[in-house]
Amino acid sequence: MSRALTLFDKLWEAHEIVRREDGESLLWVDRHFVHEGSFHAFSRVAERKAHVAEPSLTFGVADHYVPTRGGRTTIANPEIARMVQQLEENTTKHHIRLFGLHDPRQGIVHVIGPEQGLTLPGLLIVCGDSHTSTHGALGAFAFGIGASEVAHVLMTQTIWQRKPKRMRISIEGKLGPGIAAKDIALAAIARIGADGATGHAIEFAGSTIRDLSIEGRLTLCNMSIEAGGRCGMVAPDATTFAYLKGRPHAPQCSDFDQAIEAWSMLASDTQASFDRDVRMEASDIAPIVTWGTSPEDALPIDAAVPDPAKEPNEARAKYLREALDYMGIAPGRKLTDIKVDRVFIGSCTNSRIEDLRAAAAILNGRTSKVPGLVSAGSSLVKRQAEEEGLDRIFRDAGLEWGESGCSMCVGINGDLVPSGERCASTTNRNFRGRQGPGARTHLMSPAMVAAAAVTGHLADVRPLMAGRTI
Amino acid sequence: MDKFTQLTATACPLEIENLNTDMILPARFLKWPRSRGLGQALLRDLRFDAQDREQADFPLSRPAWCDARIMVGSRNFGCGSSREAAVYALYDYGIRCVIAPSFGDIFSGNAVQNGLLTAVVSEQEAAEIMAALVNAPSMPLTVDLEQQTIICGNKNYPFAIDPVRRLRLLNGWDDLDLTASYRDSIATFKTRDRAVRPWAAVREN
Numbered sequence: 279m280s281r282a283l284t285l286f287d288k289l290w291e292a293h294e295i296v297r298r299e300d301g302e303s304l305l306w307v308d309r310h311f312v313h314e315g316s317f318h319a320f321s322r323v324a325e326r327k328a329h330v331a332e333p334s335l336t337f338g339v340a341d342h343y344v345p346t347r348g349g350r351t352t353i354a355n356p357e358i359a360r361m362v363q364q365l366e367e368n369t370t371k372h373h374i375r376l377f378g379l380h381d382p383r384q385g386i387v388h389v390i391g392p393e394q395g396l397t398l399p400g401l402l403i404v405c406g407d408s409h410t411s412t413h414g415a416l417g418a419f420a421f422g423i424g425a426s427e428v429a430h431v432l433m434t435q436t437i438w439q440r441k442p443k444r445m446r447i448s449i450e451g452k453l454g455p456g457i458a459a460k461d462i463a464l465a466a467i468a469r470i471g472a473d474g475a476t477g478h479a480i481e482f483a484g485s486t487i488r489d490l491s492i493e494g495r496l497t498l499c500n501m502s503i504e505a506g507g508r509c510g511m512v513a514p515d516a517t518t519f520a521y522l523k524g525r526p527h528a529p530q531c532s533d534f535d536q537a538i539e540a541w542s543m544l545a546s547d548t549q550a551s552f553d554r555d556v557r558m559e560a561s562d563i564a565p566i567v568t569w570g571t572s573p574e575d576a577l578p579i580d581a582a583v584p585d586p587a588k589e590p591n592e593a594r595a596k597y598l599r600e601a602l603d604y605m606g607i608a609p610g611r612k613l614t615d616i617k618v619d620r621v622f623i624g625s626c627t628n629s630r631i632e633d634l635r636a637a638a639a640i641l642n643g644r645t646s647k648v649p650g651l652v653s654a655g656s657s658l659v660k661r662q663a664e665e666e667g668l669d670r671i672f673r674d675a676g677l678e679w680g681e682s683g684c685s686m687c688v689g690i691n692g693d694l695v696p697s698g699e700r701c702a703s704t705t706n707r708n709f710r711g712r713q714g715p716g717a718r719t720h721l722m723s724p725a726m727v728a729a730a731a732v733t734g735h736l737a738d739v740r741p742l743m744a745g746r747t748i
Numbered sequence: 749m750d751k752f753t754q755l756t757a758t759a760c761p762l763e764i765e766n767l768n769t770d771m772i773l774p775a776r777f778l779k780w781p782r783s784r785g786l787g788q789a790l791l792r793d794l795r796f797d798a799q800d801r802e803q804a805d806f807p808l809s810r811p812a813w814c815d816a817r818i819m820v821g822s823r824n825f826g827c828g829s830s831r832e833a834a835v836y837a838l839y840d841y842g843i844r845c846v847i848a849p850s851f852g853d854i855f856s857g858n859a860v861q862n863g864l865l866t867a868v869v870s871e872q873e874a875a876e877i878m879a880a881l882v883n884a885p886s887m888p889l890t891v892d893l894e895q896q897t898i899i900c901g902n903k904n905y906p907f908a909i910d911p912v913r914r915l916r917l918l919n920g921w922d923d924l925d926l927t928a929s930y931r932d933s934i935a936t937f938k939t940r941d942r943a944v945r946p947w948a949a950v951r952e953n
Binding site for chain 1: 763765766768770771774775776778779781782793798822823824827828829830831832833835850851852853854857858861862875910911912915923924926927930933934937938941944945946947948950951952953
């Protein structure tokens with residue numbers, strides 16, 4: 279008798295080499311990405327005097343430390359230069375293909391994987407970066423791992439895992455104008471909490487998800503980790519296949535047609551059951567911004583921040599006080615009354631061409647009241663944006679047009695929000711100090727960042743959309 | 749990897765929900781090789797102010813807790829970034845066990861790889877243990893991995909941990925040695941998989 283399986287069950291079974299009696303499984307890894315931060319893992323390989331088992335299945339990407347401003351022929355900061363050089367040395371030594379600083383395809387690992395067709399439905403993909411969940415947008419089982427596991431994958435092309443539980447987040451209906459995948463992600467995290475999906479593999483389903491572009495699905499799956507999810511995924515469909523057709527490393531011609539046949543089987547069976555089911559209505563989702571220091575601290579833009587004095591639970595009240603204190607926001611303040619000091623558009627969450635188009639649609643012909651940086655997710659996205667004239671819109675608005683990289687999301691490559699400043703940002707983490715020590719981050723969609731730029735405060739993008747299409 | 753069986757030591761309460769790995773180890777220390785001493789970078793921006801002055805009122809700065817080898821935290825400890833160096837910072841500072849109601853998945857995976865025990869108790873139990881430590885700061889806790897219990901004063905709390913992780917910590921097992929014993933299974937899988945999923949190969953362009 280055939281069993282009803284979820285998409286995740288199917289992906290898991292296809293990669294299971296052995297399952298031990300104790301419940302741990304050894305899984306085959308189809309694609310492995312390394313970046314400058316993977317040096318701890320390469321050190322472990324060296325300590326063991328081991329070699330890389332399958333060098334053709336690992337890809338190096340320079341993204342976390344690369345500068346985005348002031349030219350890239352030389353890197354001024356010697357420590358940063360050393361990080362980029364170390365990646366070049368390690369990948370060369372182990373015969374790993376590198377998308378290095380000067381490669382025309384360089385970019386953020388979670389942008390260029392899909393862009394190059396290295397990310398495909400049905401693959402198991404790992405990387406020493408928690409936002410590896412992004413790749414699940416194409417129907418892959420993709421998750422972030424630590425340095426010891428990176429070393430293990432390098433040496434064996436496998437990884438030990440215990441099967442997580444299965445969670446489905448279904449969203450039905452049509453999104454309102456100006457509402458994007460980022461709003462869905464923040465709404466879902468606010469609903470279930472920053473640990474709401476811990477120990478779970480998330481499948482995003484429902485008509486709203488089916489209507490999302492691949493760019494939107496990538497944003498949504500990217501943020502799965504901010505709900506604690508082991509991974510996030512969307513079943514591959516016609517949108518997925520159209521996106522992948524002709525990508526450099528995707529199967530081509532008749533191979534592609536055969537692949538589509540196999541990929542079309544990768545959907546949850548109708549009778550399949552999930553350990554947890556969460557349902558949301560698209561019509562309930564408004565433009566959302568975060569106000570605190572965890573992505574779960576998210577509210578619709580017309581709301582006010584919480585007042586700890588009105589919170590009966592003492593532990594919760596303490597949390598609210600500390601978050602508001604760090605963020606420099608008075609209790610009960612309306613979100614739209616919060617002024618911003620700068621804006622950032624970029625990161626593996628929201629730096630793809632559609633993200634840049636959405637922000638540009640709002641900024642076109644307008645001036646930003648605050649300084650800001652736009653960093654495309656890849657050098658190819660940057661080139662496409664320039665061909666579409668988006669760079670001119672950003673520059674004319676007064677924003678800086680940078681090179682591609684992790685940039686102002688991660689606080690390690692020279693792009694920092696100065697201490698005490700408030701940044702409206704398309705990134706994924708509003709953690710204390712994430713964008714630099716003392717930096718205050720508000721997460722939101724690219725269009726909402728553009729709205730904050732033109733008004734100088736957190737603002738609803740919808741009134742700014744008259745006569746414009748996002 | 750060092751084994752973990754039982755530990756009796758001072759424990760530092762740290763009542764911070766969603767204590768992410770960016771806070772445990774700020775990003776600017778990620779460039780450091782471990783040999784440079786990541787223990788000093790642990791919770792750096794909470795322990796020290798912008799002028800690098802130690803904050804006397806921060807729990808880990810207090811004389812009673814600065815030598816703690818156990819930490820008691822809040823919900824979603826170690827969420828966020830996959831940086832394993834957050835575990836190195838805890839371990840190199842001297843912490844061998846973190847007790848909390850829940851942990852980030854990647855963090856707890858990284859912890860077991862490095863001999864750091866992550867012990868799960870309920871929210872209520874974590875709050876009780878923290879309160880006991882605030883009342884008697886120098887009271888040691890005993891964490892017994894064989895028995896899966898925490899002894900706090902005259903109270904005894906059971907804790908949860910994945911049984912495989914428990915065995916790995918008790919024995920100091922290394923993943924790689926284990927995987928080596930499955931070399932033939934891996935080779936068999938690879939051959940079969942190439943036939944079943946030809947599309948999974950990397951297309952050279």
